[in-house]
Amino acid sequence: MKVLMPSTYLGPISYYRILAAHDSVLRESMENYVKQTYRNRCSILGANGILDLGIPVKHTGNRDVMKDVKISNYERWQRLHWRSIETAYRSSPYFEYYEDDLKPFYDKEYQFLMDFNTNLEMAVLELLDIKVTFKSTESYAENLADGLDYRSSLSPKIDADESHIPYTQVFSTPETFVPDLSIIDLLFNLGPESVSYLRSDSK
Numbered sequence: 001m002k003v004l005m006p007s008t009y010l011g012p013i014s015y016y017r018i019l020a021a022h023d024s025v026l027r028e029s030m031e032n033y034v035k036q037t038y039r040n041r042c043s044i045l046g047a048n049g050i051l052d053l054g055i056p057v058k059h060t061g062n063r064d065v066m067k068d069v070k071i072s073n074y075e076r077w078q079r080l081h082w083r084s085i086e087t088a089y090r091s092s093p094y095f096e097y098y099e100d101d102l103k104p105f106y107d108k109e110y111q112f113l114m115d116f117n118t119n120l121e122m123a124v125l126e127l128l129d130i131k132v133t134f135k136s137t138e139s140y141a142e143n144l145a146d147g148l149d150y151r152s153s154l155s156p157k158i159d160a161d162e163s164h165i166p167y168t169q170v171f172s173t174p175e176t177f178v179p180d181l182s183i184i185d186l187l188f189n190l191g192p193e194s195v196s197y198l199r200s201d202s203k
Contacts, residue, residue: 002026002147004137006154007066007117009055010042010124010182013164013198015154019125020198024133028151029067029114030140033057037155039066040113042182045171046088050178052156053081057113067136069113082106085184092170094191098127102184124183128195165200 004026008015015038019025033039040055056072082103089095101123110116118134125132143149164179167190172178186194 002144004028004144004147004149004151006031006037006039006151007114008038008042008121008154009040009053009113009117010120010184011038012043012154012156012180013183013186014180015150016124016128016130016183016186017198018150019132020128020130020195022132024135026147027118027134027136028140029065029136030138031066031151032140033064033066033069036157039117040069041156042184043156044085044088044182045169045178045185046084047171049171050181051084051088053084055081055113055116067112067114071110071113071116073109073111078106078109089170089184089188092188095188097191098187101127124187127187128183128198129192130195130198165197167197 003018003022003024005015005018006028040057041052043050043052045051054077056075056077058070058072085102086095102120105116105120105123110119166174166177166179167186169177169185169189183194186197190197
């Protein structure tokens with residue numbers, strides 16, 4: 001069965017749950033870029049609650065195809081994002097364990113959003129010990145007739161799935177657990193147990 005996924009920036013736990021359940025995935029590269037989605041935005045948990053981190057992109061005034069979307073590196077977004085991640089997770093159990101694997105992505109300048117997303121995603125999957133074969137789409141299809149299409153259903157505009165099993169978060173209690181944050185929230189808090197969490201039947 002085909003599984004079609006959007007490109008994401010440190011996508012939510014629900015995104016990685018899907019990846020953990022499939023050996024091969026189609027990555028959408030030919031859709032028109034959609035603003036205010038996980039394509040250039042992730043959510044982490046800090047001392048003051050949920051913090052959204054957005055990658056600034058260059059707008060041409062036309063309908064930009066996802067594979068052609070360029071990052072606006074005039075802003076020092078990488079430094080700001082890493083500082084926010086470090087502040088949020090420095091005291092988590094596994095931050096120092098994974099820090100050296102993730103920080104280089106915030107030191108190297110990338111031109112294209114998909115290149116940054118893809119390279120970071122592959123690094124995260126390796127840390128999770130999840131093996132997935134990806135193939136990028138070569139044309140845009142309005143509907144995926146013979147598979148699972150997650151391009152629209154994975155969205156920050158849709159309420160998080162409350163069925164996620166609570167785990168210990170730095171800035172929450174069991175009563176205030178925040179579900180479906182960026183995959184790094186799970187990784188920094190559960191470490192090697194993250195893949196078991198993703199594959200657990202929590203639905």
